[in-house]
Amino acid sequence: MAVSVEYVTRETATNLWRNRLMTVAAVLTVAVSLSLVGVSLLLRQGVAQATTQWQNGVNVLVFLDAVPAAPAAPTAQQHTIYQQLVQLPYVKSCLYRDQAYDLGEAQRLLDPSAASVLNVASTPASWRCVLSQPSEAQAIARQFNGFPGVQEVQYPQKQIRTMETVVHVLDAVFLVLAVILLLSAAVLILNTIRLAIFARRREVSVMRLVGATNWFIRIPFMFEGIVQGLAGALVAVLVTVALHVVLDHFAGHNASSLLYRMRTPAGDVATTAILVGMIGVVIGAAGSAIGIRRFLES
Amino acid sequence: MIRFENVTKTYKAGTVALQDVSIDIDKGEFVFLVGPSGSGKTTFIRLLLREETPDQGRIWVAGREIAHLSPWRIPYLRRNIGCVFQDFRLLPNRTVFENVAFALEVIGRPRHVIEGQVPQVLDLVGLAGKRDSLPGELSGGEQQRVAVARAFVNRPLLLIADEPTGNLDPATSQGIMRLLDRINRTGTTVVIATHDAGIVDQMRRRVVELHRGELVRDQERGVYGYGT
Ligand SMILES: Nc1ncnc2c1ncn2[C@@H]1O[C@H](COP(=O)(O)OP(=O)(O)O)[C@@H](O)[C@H]1O
Ligand SMILES: [Mg+2]
Numbered sequence: 001m002a003v004s005v006e007y008v009t010r011e012t013a014t015n016l017w018r019n020r021l022m023t024v025a026a027v028l029t030v031a032v033s034l035s036l037v038g039v040s041l042l043l044r045q046g047v048a049q050a051t052t053q054w055q056n057g058v059n060v061l062v063f064l065d066a067v068p069a070a071p072a073a074p075t076a077q078q079h080t081i082y083q084q085l086v087q088l089p090y091v092k093s094c095l096y097r098d099q100a101y102d103l104g105e106a107q108r109l110l111d112p113s114a115a116s117v118l119n120v121a122s123t124p125a126s127w128r129c130v131l132s133q134p135s136e137a138q139a140i141a142r143q144f145n146g147f148p149g150v151q152e153v154q155y156p157q158k159q160i161r162t163m164e165t166v167v168h169v170l171d172a173v174f175l176v177l178a179v180i181l182l183l184s185a186a187v188l189i190l191n192t193i194r195l196a197i198f199a200r201r202r203e204v205s206v207m208r209l210v211g212a213t214n215w216f217i218r219i220p221f222m223f224e225g226i227v228q229g230l231a232g233a234l235v236a237v238l239v240t241v242a243l244h245v246v247l248d249h250f251a252g253h254n255a256s257s258l259l260y261r262m263r264t265p266a267g268d269v270a271t272t273a274i275l276v277g278m279i280g281v282v283i284g285a286a287g288s289a290i291g292i293r294r295f296l297e298s
Numbered sequence: 299m300i301r302f303e304n305v306t307k308t309y310k311a312g313t314v315a316l317q318d319v320s321i322d323i324d325k326g327e328f329v330f331l332v333g334p335s336g337s338g339k340t341t342f343i344r345l346l347l348r349e350e351t352p353d354q355g356r357i358w359v360a361g362r363e364i365a366h367l368s369p370w371r372i373p374y375l376r377r378n379i380g381c382v383f384q385d386f387r388l389l390p391n392r393t394v395f396e397n398v399a400f401a402l403e404v405i406g407r408p409r410h411v412i413e414g415q416v417p418q419v420l421d422l423v424g425l426a427g428k429r430d431s432l433p434g435e436l437s438g439g440e441q442q443r444v445a446v447a448r449a450f451v452n453r454p455l456l457l458i459a460d461e462p463t464g465n466l467d468p469a470t471s472q473g474i475m476r477l478l479d480r481i482n483r484t485g486t487t488v489v490i491a492t493h494d495a496g497i498v499d500q501m502r503r504r505v506v507e508l509h510r511g512e513l514v515r516d517q518e519r520g521v522y523g524y525g526t
Pocket of ligand 2: 339340341460
């Protein structure tokens, strides 16, 4: 039994045009909700990205008391600290950064007015350690804070945690909003389908009478919902990709900025786009399926 | 072609619409189903189309028992039955040609079949010249001819009509009856539910009478009222 492409296209287009206001409302709702989904997926990927970058790099920074002479090599006391560090089971290796290097880094990270008060004599040198078990950073920090010659122990996980908390909250808010909006989108689609069926009740009753199969009757309405879901998803994909491009632009090339670290590879963006598209189709299909069940059963 | 075997149909409200009705209608017959309003004629037709199922008894159409037909087969049953109603049931924003073509289109007939069969049947009902008119531009009689064309375009085994002349004046009604008679002579079984005594008396065909859901008369070459 042939359902011609021409027939389905024509009927679907007519239905969408007749209900264009409802259609626009449904498409916009899908677009907004799926944009939230897309952005929150990008955020997640960004956090994962930033976390791995940090964790593959340095896990613990042991800032040492500044030595006014700013030597290029560790002092004897600093060397002792190094030996204590590397004998710990989880410490893989530690690298010395002298005061001049740390000053340079601070000047890059801080804004110019804050950086201008720094000088090489008062900037601490540091041991930068890579751990085989990044989660041990906190324990090492506890152990070495207050150690003679140690100014402060920092571990980026602290920053990661804060960032993760912020992002998780955002994520949860976005997802709850997205789910609520997706449900309203499904209801809106259901409603446009109901209107379309109502507008075509004569056609539908004649179709029944002359022996059109249920699938033949349903397919144009089904397509109507799917087209709406897909259209909303396309808008959402555009929004997500645009946001990604804009963030990428602002991230610039500053390797230590948060945005830069959160940059997601294009492949991940594509995956997000595909996922968003699929959710759009599912929402459209679900909305119209319920609409058809409720209003088209004989 | 049609067989009812002890069919009883009661609606939810408790109205008994058909009571223990048994009847046989052979292929190629022309049958009037008569009786006053509420006697069960429409219910008889709805059972044939499987728009309703009987509470008791069995119904065969074209050799197939339909009371227990699985739902997905119902469309295929209906493709064998052409149907005409008092209110025509045309689609107002489609032309005569499109209305008739619609019946073929929605059962998946290819374009070239539609292009071939629709003009033929429009010719048969005498509306070849009005193929591009909208139903609103036609008289009641012409609209009913379009409905007959739509019912017949797929060459069904069975054509049923529920009060086909209910909205038409006697002269126009006669024209419709002549058309149904011509269709019957192509070998199509025709069943007409009506309380229009004029057309029944004029045609002198088999008359089956219902009264309060019971079959009270089955007569060859009968008239509307009792007796001959
Ligand atoms: N859908 C329905 N629900 C309840 N009662 C109905 C329904 N259809 C018909 N009836 C009742 O069944 C009886 C037979 O109706 P019907 O078959 O329409 O008779 P006819 O077509 O001869 O006028 C009537 O009493 C009518 O009120
Ligand atoms: Mg009736």
